[in-house]
Amino acid sequence: MTLTDLANPTKFLALTARILPGLAGVTVILLAIGLYQSAMAPDDYQQGATVKIMFIHVPNAWLSMFVWGVMSVAALGTLVWRHPLADVAAKAAAPIGAAFTFLALVTGSLWGRPMWGTYWEWDARLTSVLILFLMYLGLMALWRAVEDPSRAARAAAVLTLVGAINIPIIKFSVDWWNTLHQPASVFRAGGPTLDKAFLWPLLVMAIAFSLLFITLHLAAMRNEILRRRVRSLQMMQASRVSFTSETGGGSQATASNEIGAA
Amino acid sequence: MSALGALIRRDIRIALRVGGGALIGVLFFLTVTVLMPFAVGPDLALLSRLGPAILWLGALLASLLTLDRLFTADHDDGSLDLIVMSRTPLELACAAKALAHWIAAGLPLIIATPVLGLLLNLDGTATLAVAATLLAGTPALTFTGMIGAALAVTLHRGGLLLAVLVLPLSIPVLIFGVAASQAAISGPLPFGTPFSILCALSLASLVIGPFAAAASLRHGLD
Numbered sequence: 001m002t003l004t005d006l007a008n009p010t011k012f013l014a015l016t017a018r019i020l021p022g023l024a025g026v027t028v029i030l031l032a033i034g035l036y037q038s039a040m041a042p043d044d045y046q047q048g049a050t051v052k053i054m055f056i057h058v059p060n061a062w063l064s065m066f067v068w069g070v071m072s073v074a075a076l077g078t079l080v081w082r083h084p085l086a087d088v089a090a091k092a093a094a095p096i097g098a099a100f101t102f103l104a105l106v107t108g109s110l111w112g113r114p115m116w117g118t119y120w121e122w123d124a125r126l127t128s129v130l131i132l133f134l135m136y137l138g139l140m141a142l143w144r145a146v147e148d149p150s151r152a153a154r155a156a157a158v159l160t161l162v163g164a165i166n167i168p169i170i171k172f173s174v175d176w177w178n179t180l181h182q183p184a185s186v187f188r189a190g191g192p193t194l195d196k197a198f199l200w201p202l203l204v205m206a207i208a209f210s211l212l213f214i215t216l217h218l219a220a221m222r223n224e225i226l227r228r229r230v231r232s233l234q235m236m237q238a239s240r241v242s243f244t245s246e247t248g249g250g251s252q253a254t255a256s257n258e259i260g261a262a
Numbered sequence: 263m264s265a266l267g268a269l270i271r272r273d274i275r276i277a278l279r280v281g282g283g284a285l286i287g288v289l290f291f292l293t294v295t296v297l298m299p300f301a302v303g304p305d306l307a308l309l310s311r312l313g314p315a316i317l318w319l320g321a322l323l324a325s326l327l328t329l330d331r332l333f334t335a336d337h338d339d340g341s342l343d344l345i346v347m348s349r350t351p352l353e354l355a356c357a358a359k360a361l362a363h364w365i366a367a368g369l370p371l372i373i374a375t376p377v378l379g380l381l382l383n384l385d386g387t388a389t390l391a392v393a394a395t396l397l398a399g400t401p402a403l404t405f406t407g408m409i410g411a412a413l414a415v416t417l418h419r420g421g422l423l424l425a426v427l428v429l430p431l432s433i434p435v436l437i438f439g440v441a442a443s444q445a446a447i448s449g450p451l452p453f454g455t456p457f458s459i460l461c462a463l464s465l466a467s468l469v470i471g472p473f474a475a476a477a478s479l480r481h482g483l484d
Contacts, residue, residue: 142417173459
């Protein structure tokens with residue numbers, strides 16, 4: 001089973017139908033374990049129990065960037081290899097990524113209230129995540145602005161790749177602009193500075209959230225494929241009705257093209 | 263080369279003639295700057311402190327306003343299709359169009375800056391600093407904005423969608439433009455550091471912009 005085999009939507013649907021229940025089960029189990037471990041984790045000597053927000057906040061923040069990476073790969077798939085599922089993948093990922101980014105912002109703001117004494121601070125990391133959220137929304141607006149999915153896919157692919165180049169630049173410039181948020185403490189040279197009691201639940205939660213993303217993404221891709229099929233069936237039906245009433249046939253060619261495109 | 267030169271000359275000529283709308287940007291810039299004192303109050307000390315930021319925001323919005331014209335008119339009369347099909351590489355043609363657009367719509371903003379600086383109580387150094395940063399930074403605004411203009415024209419949706427797509431991309435330019443102006447006026451940072459980053463942003467967008475715009479034109483036009 002290679003990537004080219006998956007270009008056939010029917011095969012993709014069949015494969016994901018087999019994978020999804022197991023994947024969802026593993027996700028639920030891991031999420032349960034992660035949540036239990038997070039709840040059992042000791043309080044921080046400075047932050048008290050609020051430190052537990054971290055176990056939700058950090059995975060969301062990681063995924064908010066990871067999803068843009070997934071969309072960039074899908075955008076390359078759309079523009080370079082013309083993989084039929086790439087634009088489905090890109091379209092399905094955008095709202096999920098926006099949701100993760102939004103959750104990262106909300107949990108961060110709830111964490112910031114007791115710790116920094118404010119819900120919102122124009123700090124570098126917060127601001128760059130907010131801009132990332134705006135870019136997700138812009139991308140979703142672009143998807144919704146055009147009726148023809150394949151045209152929207154190519155436009156969105158260009159914008160996604162430009163965003164992928166621009167997000168590090170924005171991040172750098174915002175860092176330069178103002179900094180209050182703590183620096184990275186897990187992925188850094190010289191090993192994590194986080195205590196093991198916090199690190200383990202965090203890693204479990206990160207894996208659980210990544211699996212959650214994969215599950216949601218595959219399910220959303222299935223929905224998108226089915227939605228396109230419904231659309232092309234409706235268009236076929238409409239053209240058949242109009243053609244039989246006017247000329248009595250001749251719409252078969254365009255109708256099969258629509259199916260092929262879907 | 264002569265084809266690109268002809269394209270640049272044509273675009274500038276169209277932009278400056280009746281209906282071209284390049285100078286509307288300057289008028290908009292002036293209006294936004296005049297509106298600011300009504301919003302923050304006529305306090306001259308406050309205005310001179312906010313001056314660089316106001317001028318930068320006004321220039322950003324004014325260049326966004328005129329971006330819509332970069333491809334739409336050519337798309338409407340069909341000359342964009344000729345440009346896409348011509349033997350000149352589309353990337354170079356896009357770069358030429360953006361350059362012409364910057365000369366017709368961006369340079370007038372910079373020329374207008376000293377006058378607007380007077381209105382905002384900026385002294386000579388501050389006005390010079392803002393004009394210099396605008397000169398270094400507005401090409402980046404035009405060349406990244408061109409990506410949005412190309413996307414918008416292929417989708418037949420201009421206006422608001424363009425603004426939503428382009429504005430987040432222009433944040434680094436705004437940050438370093440204002441930072442460099444402030445550094446020149448009050449310090450403590452040296453002017454050179456943010457200014458050279460601003461130049462780097464312009465040069466990078468000079469490379470990325472034409473390629474992305476050409477890609478979206480090539481994939482999007484039918």
